[in-house]
Amino acid sequence: MKVLRAPLTDEDIRAVAEGEEVLISGVMYTARDAAHRRLAEAAARGEDWPVDLKGQILYYTGPCPAAPGEVIGPAGPTTSGRMDPYTPLLLSRGLKAMVGKGRRSKEVLAAMEKYGALYLVTYGGLGVLLADRIKRAEVVAYPDLGPEAIFRLEVENFPAIRPTASYLQR
Amino acid sequence: MGRRRMLCISRNKYPKFIPDPEVVKELCLRAVSRLPADVRRALEAAREREEDPVAKRTLGLILENARLAAERGRPLCQDTGVAVVFVELGQEVRLVGDLEAAVNEGVRRAYVGGYLRRSVVADPLLRENTRDNTPAVLHVELRPGDEVKITVMPKGIGSENMSRLAMLKPADGRKGVINFVLETVARAGPNACPPLVVGVGVGGTMERAAYLAKKALLRRLDEPNPRPHLRELEEELFERVNELGIGPEGLGGRTTALAVLVEAFPTHIGGLPVAVNLGCHAARHATAVWRPGRGWEVQA
Numbered sequence: 085m086k087v088l089r090a091p092l093t094d095e096d097i098r099a100v101a102e103g104e105e106v107l108i109s110g111v112m113y114t115a116r117d118a119a120h121r122r123l124a125e126a127a128a129r130g131e132d133w134p135v136d137l138k139g140q141i142l143y144y145t146g147p148c149p150a151a152p153g154e155v156i157g158p159a160g161p162t163t164s165g166r167m168d169p170y171t172p173l174l175l176s177r178g179l180k181a182m183v184g185k186g187r188r189s190k191e192v193l194a195a196m197e198k199y200g201a202l203y204l205v206t207y208g209g210l211g212v213l214l215a216d217r218i219k220r221a222e223v224v225a226y227p228d229l230g231p232e233a234i235f236r237l238e239v240e241n242f243p244a245i246r247p248t249a250s251y252l253q254r
Numbered sequence: 255m256g257r258r259r260m261l262c263i264s265r266n267k268y269p270k271f272i273p274d275p276e277v278v279k280e281l282c283l284r285a286v287s288r289l290p291a292d293v294r295r296a297l298e299a300a301r302e303r304e305e306d307p308v309a310k311r312t313l314g315l316i317l318e319n320a321r322l323a324a325e326r327g328r329p330l331c332q333d334t335g336v337a338v339v340f341v342e343l344g345q346e347v348r349l350v351g352d353l354e355a356a357v358n359e360g361v362r363r364a365y366v367g368g369y370l371r372r373s374v375v376a377d378p379l380l381r382e383n384t385r386d387n388t389p390a391v392l393h394v395e396l397r398p399g400d401e402v403k404i405t406v407m408p409k410g411i412g413s414e415n416m417s418r419l420a421m422l423k424p425a426d427g428r429k430g431v432i433n434f435v436l437e438t439v440a441r442a443g444p445n446a447c448p449p450l451v452v453g454v455g456v457g458g459t460m461e462r463a464a465y466l467a468k469k470a471l472l473r474r475l476d477e478p479n480p481r482p483h484l485r486e487l488e489e490e491l492f493e494r495v496n497e498l499g500i501g502p503e504g505l506g507g508r509t510t511a512l513a514v515l516v517e518a519f520p521t522h523i524g525g526l527p528v529a530v531n532l533g534c535h536a537a538r539h540a541t542a543v544w545r546p547g548r549g550w551e552v553q554a
C-alpha cells in the first residue's frame with residue numbers, strides 16, 4: 085500500500101487513484117470549524133498564519149482530551165463539507181491534502197483541480213482505532229479553542245481512501 | 255387539624271426521589287464507551303450478511319473499534335455529542351431537589367472528569383464553548399406509578415446535521431413518507447456515518463414529529479413497532495434504504511441502515527408531519543431505572 089508523507093508533491097497526489105486506500109505517515113495538522121474561521125479572518129486582515137500549510141495534510145478532527153497515558157483522546161474524522169466555504173483559500177495557499185469524511189462542494193472539487201490537491205476520507209466514528217495511529221500530538225495554534233485548536237500530529241500508517249465519484253456525488 | 259393530618263398522610267404516601275448527578279454521570283460515561291448489545295448484534299449480523307468485501311471489512315473495523323473502546327472505557331467516537339437526556343418521572347414520587355440542575359451537574363462531571371470532548375457552545379450565533387458540555391437537552395415525561403427512568407443519549411452532530419423534517423400533505427400519504435425518508439438518507443450519504451439507525455416520527459405537530467423521531471432512536475433495533483401497518487412500513491423502508499447502496503462509511507455495500515424505526519402519533523385532519531432523525535453507527539444510549547426502596551439499577 086502506498087504511503088503518503090508530507091510535504092506532498094504534485095506527483096504524490098497524481099499517483100493516488102480513485103477508490104485507492106493509502107497510509108499516511110509523518111505530519112498532519114488538524115483544523116475544524118472554528119480554526120478555519122480564524123484562518124480566514126486572519127487572511128482577510130492580511131495577517132500571517134500561525135502554521136505554514138504549504139505541501140501539508142490537514143485532518144478534519146476535534147479530538148477528545150487525552151486521558152492520563154494517552155497521546156491524544158479518540159480522534160476520528162468530522163464532516164468535511166462544513167469546511168467547504170474556507171477550503172479554496174487554504175488550497176490557494178498551498179495545502180495539498182485533506183482528510184475527513186463525507187462529500188465536498190463543487191467549488192472545493194474545482195479548487196482541488198486548479199491547485200492540485202487531494203481529498204481523502206477515513207473512517208467516521210472509529211475514534212479509538214484512529215487515535216492509536218497517532219504517535220505524537222501538540223497544540224500549535226489557537227489553544228483557547230480546546231478541541232478545535234490546531235494540533236500538529238505525527239502519525240504512523242494512518243488509513244485513508246481517495247473517494248470515488250459515486251461517494252462524492254449527491 | 256384534619257386538613258393538616260391529610261397533608262402529612264399524602265406526603266408520606268409518596269416515596270421521596272432525590273435526583274442524583276452521579277447516576278447521570280455514570281450513564282454518560284457508559285453510553286459513550288459501550289455500544290448497546292442490540293446495536294453490536296446488528297453490526298455483527300450485517301457483517302455476516304454483507305457480500306461487498308470493502309463493506310464487510312469496514313463493518314469489522316467498526317466492531318473492532320467498539321471492542322477497544324469498551325475495553326479501555328474510552329469514547330467510541332470523539333464526538334461525544336450533546337447530552338440528550340430523557341426522564342420518565344413516575345407521578346407518584348415526591349421530587350425533592352432540582353432535576354435539571356442535577357442532570358447538568360452529572361453531565362459536567364462526566365465530560366470534564368471523564369476526558370470527553372466538550373462540544374456545546376453557549377449561543378448558536380456567538381459560539382463560545384461552555385467548556386463542560388452543559389446544558390443537556392432535557393426531556394421530561396410524566397408516567398403513572400412511582401418509578402423514574404433516565405436515559406442518556408450522547409448525540410453526535412454528523413448524523414444530526416443530516417436529519418430533516420417536512421410538513422407533508424395528507425394526500426402524500428404513505429408513499430410521501432417513504433420518499434421523504436429515502437431522500438433524507440440519500441442526501442446524507444457518507445456524511446452521517448452509516449450504517450445508520452433511522453428514526454422516523456410521523457404525525458402530531460412539527461415538534462412532536464421531531465421528538466418521536468428522536469425517541470425512535472432509543473428503541474431496540476430487533477423489536478419492530480407492534481402496530482402491523484407501522485411494522486410493514488419499517489420493513490419496506492429498511493429494504494429500500496439498504497438498496498441505496500451507500501454502505502458502511504459510504505464506501506458502498508448493502509448495509510446502509512441497521513434499522514428503521516417508526517413512531518406515530520395522532521395528527522390534524524389537514525396535516526402529515528414527518529421527521530427523520532438519523533443516528534450514526536455509534537448508536538449510543540444508556541438507561542437506569544429508580545424504584546422506591548431499591549434505588550438505581552443500570553439496564554444492561
